[in-house]
Amino acid sequence: MKASSLDPRRWPLAFKAPLLVAAFMLVVSGVMTNAVLSRLRETQERHLAAMSTIYLNGLAAALIPHVLREDIWEIFDTIDRGASLEGGFGRATIVVVDARGLTLAASDPKRAPVLSQQAYREQAFQGESMLILDADKARAFARRALVYQDRRIGTIYVDYDVTHLLRERADVLRTLIGTNTAIAVLLAAFGYWIIRRMLRPLRTLSRHLDLGVAGAVQPIPAAEVQGATYEFRRLFRRFNVMADAVNxxxxxxxxxxxxxxxxxxxxxxxxxxxxxxxxxxxxxxxxxxxxxxxxxxxxxxxxxxxxxxxxxxxxxxxxxxxxxxxxxxxxxxxxxxxxxxxxxxxxxxxxxxxxxxxxxxxxxxxxxxxxxxxxxxxxxxxxxxxxxxxxxxxxxxxxxxxxxxxxxxxxxxxxxxxxxxxxxxxxxxxxxxxxxxxxxxxxxxxxxxxxxxxxxxxxxxxxxxxxxxxxxxxxxxxxxxxxxx
Structure with a gap:
């Protein structure tokens, strides 16, 4: 392959124009895809935060009396009944700790035994953040402070599966990529067809110029002159005048x-x-x-x-x-x-x-x-x-x-x-x-x-x-x- 063929400046216009259209469409598609995914992510996180708030508020209202009495069995019974979530989130993992960070009860006692320290859960949250979405683990982590008469008596930690939300993001991404790629290819093909039709008069002119190099300059037939657009019709007529003059x-x-x-x-x-x-x-x-x-x-x-x-x-x-x-x-x-x-x-x-x-x-x-x-x-x-x-x-x-x-x-x-x-x-x-x-x-x-x-x-x-x-x-x-x- 010649080095000159790799130089975009030497590519034919009928190829460069559709390629530029396709490249422009890919750039626009990339920006639009990023905007759509960002909006989808924000919407999912907003809905997830609202759901978590409602869920944790209801759970907190049921747990505060039992936490005040440190009734471990009632706490466990409450969180066991509330661990099942609707909407594809599966069964949540719930841990209730007291004001010292010691476990009072958990939906999975093997992972969080009673009186075990759960300080690392608190450290995972940054500042006042109440919700964390970990895409690598495909789980969401939420917390809710248990407050009674302006006194913090404990905290609820909840994490649940969000695989279906991430799968929805991936499906949207694949759909956007496929759709945008198809649109870019179709537009590039359509642009190639349009450009070739637009450049057809130039090919006619180039062919007659090449014939003029080998011998007498051949005028462009009247049928082709009449069939051209206004600009090329004027150009063809001037070329024919020049051809007659040269001959x-x-x-x-x-x-x-x-x-x-x-x-x-x-x-x-x-x-x-x-x-x-x-x-x-x-x-x-x-x-x-x-x-x-x-x-x-x-x-x-x-x-x-x-x-x-x-x-x-x-x-x-x-x-x-x-x-x-x-x-x-x-x-x-x-x-x-x-x-x-x-x-x-x-x-x-x-x-x-x-x-x-x-x-x-x-x-x-x-x-x-x-x-x-x-x-x-x-x-x-x-x-x-x-x-x-x-x-x-x-x-x-x-x-x-x-x-x-x-x-x-x-x-x-x-x-x-x-x-x-x-x-x-x-x-x-x-x-x-x-x-x-x-x-x-x-x-x-x-x-x-x-x-x-x-x-x-x-x-x-x-x-x-x-x-x-x-x-x-x-x-x-x-x-x-x-x-x-």
Whole structure:
């Protein structure tokens, strides 16, 4: 069991509230039980004292004449006839002593012989107390002074069984405990049921929030909104407004990211136009040479070789651009050429920015990972590195399979990543997309692509200075494979 599960602050509200109700009921029950038992005890003792007073007064009236004459037999006969009590008290034990504390007669002569000292009985009473209830012995002890003409001539000591009174107390205690416990349990169960019903809208809201983490935020159905209470109905409506806004934002962000990708390709295409235009001039010259001197085999072969090399160069540039543009329609495994094509694609931009590009592609053979996604990730990271790298500095690209994973890293010698850019790359998939100019849509799209591939992004300090973005992607078999046309 975890230590945190023992912390009451971490318990669910649906459990804590009924538990608090039960605890409160037990405290109230304890106070009420104590009050009831105290009142019962006082009532019993008051009735017992009244009964003892009446009983002893009657017994004293009958005994005083015999005590004055010290007529032991009459005293014994009187107490023997008066020892039987009604009301469940059984037979009382009665001892009559004279003014010196010596026994005159007793209902049980063996325990209190005639002329035996009974001073200990007097010492058991405190002060003017006339009645003592001993719960341990289950007996009540009473005394009554025998007074004749303002002169004390003796004392009557009586003790009798009060087991039935103590049993009544125990029965009341058990009844109170059972009743109060049952009430507390029933109230706790009822409270648990009520709290769960009250918290049901929160569980609905929590479920939709969890669904929003995994993908698009799902609005709460209208039926559940209408069935909620006033407070939760307002909350659900506001949540649905927020869900629609978040989904619209995500849709706009994806559209802008796609437009930014196309804009990047457009910028690269403008540079590639020069790369295509250069061999075209040579091709036209070769064609013109063939027209003029085509009858010569050496001239014709040299011109055809030049035309072939020029066309191959144009083909490579066009293929790289086409592969990047058609990435979303091309779910196939990654090949070394997919990454090497990027080098050709960014070549004009590297030259324009006067950068030094180091290319280290250790991918050999096909790898079971989406070629289009990896190409887009690598292209976004390279373009970002080129944007922050000062002229004349290095941009280093490396890719290698390591232990069932593909590791792609891009180094630069720029100023490093800002906290916002780093958070944009390493944030969770649920982080909202940035909107506006220069807010890092390319980085956001890169993070989304890496997340879709179950990969991981780390932003570190590069050994060559600046920053390095390292992407680790697990290798998994593709379900669909199609070659680039």
């Amino acid at each position: 619209d934002r995500e849709a706009i962000a994806k559209k802008m990211a796609n437009e930014e990708r196309l804009a990047s390709l457009g910028r690269l295409a403008s540079g590639m136009a020069h790369e295509i235009n250069n061999p075209l001039g040579g091709l036209f010259n070769a064609i013109d040479t063939i027209k003029r001197h085509g009858e010569k085999a050496s001239v014709r072969n040299a011109s055809l070789d030049l035309i072939e090399r020029g066309l191959k160069g144009i083909r490579d540039v066009v293929r790289a651009t086409l592969a990047t543009y058609r990435a979303d329609r091309d779910p196939r495994d990654l090949t070394p050429a997919d990454l090497d094509d990027l080098k050709l694609l960014i070549g004009p931009e590297v030259s324009r920015r006067a950068l030094i590009l180091d290319w280290d592609n250790d991918v050999v053979g096909d790898l079971p990972v989406s070629a289009s996604a990896v190409r887009q990730i690598a292209l976004n990271l390279i373009l970002n590195a080129m944007q922050v790298a000062p002229p004349g500095t290095r941009v280093h690209f490396e890719a290698e399979p390591v232990g069932g994973r593909l590791v792609v890293a891009v180094h630069d010698q720029g100023p490093g990543f800002s906290s916002d850019a780093s958070a944009m790359l390493s944030g969770g998939a649920s982080r909202p997309a940035p909107l506006g100019d220069g807010t890092g849509l390319g980085l956001w799209m890169t993070r989304r692509l890496v997340h879709d591939l179950n990969g991981h992004i780390a932003v570190e300090t590069s050994p060559i200075g600046g920053a390095v973005v390292r992407v680790t992607i697990p290798l998994a078999a593709s379900e669909e494979m199609r070659n680039v046309a």
